[in-house]
Amino acid sequence: MGKYVCDACGWVYDPAIGDPDHGIAPGTSFADLPDDWTCPECGVGKDSFSKQE
Amino acid sequence: MNSIAKAIKISDKVYWVGAVDWTIRDFHGYRTSRGTTYNAYLIMADKITLIDTVKAPFRDELLSRISSVVNPSEIDYIVSNHAEMDHSGCLPQIIDIVKPEKVFASTMGQKNLEAQLGIGSRITPVKTGDSLSLGNMNLSFIETKMLHWPDSMFTYLKEEQILFSQDAFGMHLAVDKLFDDENVWDVLEEEGEKYFGNILMPYSNLIIKLLDDVGKMNLPIKLVATDHGPIWRTHIGKILELYRKWSEHKPVPRAIVVYDTMWNSTAIMANAVGEGLRETGVEFKILPLSVSHRSDVATEILKSSAIIVGSPTMNNNIFPTIADVLTYLKGLRPSNMIGASFSSYGWSGESLPQMNEYLKSMNVELASEGVRAKYVPSETDLKACFELGKLVGDKLRAKIQ
Ligand SMILES: [Fe+2]
Ligand SMILES: [Fe+2]
Ligand SMILES: [Zn+2]
Numbered sequence: 148m149g150k151y152v153c154d155a156c157g158w159v160y161d162p163a164i165g166d167p168d169h170g171i172a173p174g175t176s177f178a179d180l181p182d183d184w185t186c187p188e189c190g191v192g193k194d195s196f197s198k199q200e
Numbered sequence: 201m202n203s204i205a206k207a208i209k210i211s212d213k214v215y216w217v218g219a220v221d222w223t224i225r226d227f228h229g230y231r232t233s234r235g236t237t238y239n240a241y242l243i244m245a246d247k248i249t250l251i252d253t254v255k256a257p258f259r260d261e262l263l264s265r266i267s268s269v270v271n272p273s274e275i276d277y278i279v280s281n282h283a284e285m286d287h288s289g290c291l292p293q294i295i296d297i298v299k300p301e302k303v304f305a306s307t308m309g310q311k312n313l314e315a316q317l318g319i320g321s322r323i324t325p326v327k328t329g330d331s332l333s334l335g336n337m338n339l340s341f342i343e344t345k346m347l348h349w350p351d352s353m354f355t356y357l358k359e360e361q362i363l364f365s366q367d368a369f370g371m372h373l374a375v376d377k378l379f380d381d382e383n384v385w386d387v388l389e390e391e392g393e394k395y396f397g398n399i400l401m402p403y404s405n406l407i408i409k410l411l412d413d414v415g416k417m418n419l420p421i422k423l424v425a426t427d428h429g430p431i432w433r434t435h436i437g438k439i440l441e442l443y444r445k446w447s448e449h450k451p452v453p454r455a456i457v458v459y460d461t462m463w464n465s466t467a468i469m470a471n472a473v474g475e476g477l478r479e480t481g482v483e484f485k486i487l488p489l490s491v492s493h494r495s496d497v498a499t500e501i502l503k504s505s506a507i508i509v510g511s512p513t514m515n516n517n518i519f520p521t522i523a524d525v526l527t528y529l530k531g532l533r534p535s536n537m538i539g540a541s542f543s544s545y546g547w548s549g550e551s552l553p554q555m556n557e558y559l560k561s562m563n564v565e566l567a568s569e570g571v572r573a574k575y576v577p578s579e580t581d582l583k584a585c586f587e588l589g590k591l592v593g594d595k596l597r598a599k600i601q
Pocket of ligand 2: 284286287367428429
């Protein structure tokens with residue numbers, strides 16, 4: 148499961164950590180995040196994330 | 201109160217109640233050569249509404265302008281379009297004085313106003329598509345996340361077709377006349393471009409998306425009321441077009457040579473690079489950092505598609521002014537750039553590979569490994585610099601065709 152970087156603010160989504168503050172359990176892949184999930188740091192949507200190389 | 205300033209009417213029910221900062225020349229590292237304004241707007245609807253506030257030291261100017269229209273305590277609503285302190289700095293005090301029924305901001309705005317000013321609990325969050333009745337008039341909100349902060353949003357006043365766009369489409373320009381057509385266009389274009397280059401460039405992709413989204417909404421817009429500089433009335437089409445052009449940053453035949461020098465060696469090399477660029481017919485500008493501010497380099501990179509950087513080697517490192525500008529430019533994420541480096545050195549010569557690494561980390565496509573000259577550049581070295589300029593110019597031309 149890969150990490151994804153927010154294009155806008157640089158925050159990294161790490162599937163191993165998830166986003167527990169917003170109900171995303173550790174182990175959730177980026178693809179499995181709900182469509183309305185947004186970057187916890189800056190609020191942009193999933194479509195503004197890119198896979199981390 | 202230390203101000204006798206009055207409001208300026210900008211439409212039937214809306215007044216400009218902002219502040220003019222004729223003094224500021226350093227706006228968090230951005231050289232604001234012509235000062236700036238912090239715009240705030242008062243909507244005299246049934247529910248009297250204040251859009252944004254000003255930087256903290258200008259509180260009295262804001263209150264004085266409001267008081268020329270209405271007693272500030274009559275204000276019912278405050279909308280915070282942007283949580284950065286040049287627009288929110290006196291918001292806590294204004295809330296205390298006005299005691300508004302409600303204060304609105306985006307969801308991220310609520311978070312950021314809490315983090316900076318501890319007033320999150322006073323905020324009613326709104327999101328894209330939400331509307332707010334002011335009795336006889338209506339507001340709607342469009343979140344513009346990361347344009348240029350997470351909290352940024354637009355507010356639209358339907359009845360008077362005004363888009364309150366916070367920092368977007370703004371510029372640092374202190375003016376006495378509030379409308380675009382009352383000012384010199386060339387100055388507006390220059391300062392608008394500088395503002396885009398220094399504040400909005402990193403979010404170019406989001407701007408293209410926003411322009412498309414707002415275009416689809418088909419909102420009739422009579423005025424674009426920004427938070428800095430003049431209000432757009434006559435040149436709305438032109439500024440939108442420029443925003444698209446600046447965001448796309450398509451390759452153009454223009455290059456910049458940015459350098460600093462210790463004993464003139466790097467300066468001589470920079471001029472030789474320029475001569476090579478000249479040979480290819482590519483437009484170029486040489487920016488000696490002893491006389492060029494980082495924020496002006498940012499404007500120049502927005503106008504260009506190639507960057508050639510030159511630095512002496514000082515104690516095994518690039519020269520501090522070069523590190524300053526490269527750090528600044530990296531954060532601004534210019535797209536579609538090609539480039540190269542050149543350096544002078546006495547013994548170790550690390551600055552060339554260091555600059556190359558920097559340019560690579562900025563996604564600048566390197567035209568070559570660059571040129572290095574020991575102590576004072578020889579004629580051979582200068583020819584190599586000339587060839588470097590020529591190579592970059594030729595590659596740029598090839599990229600455009
Ligand atoms: Fe801002
Ligand atoms: Fe601002
Ligand atoms: Zn983000």
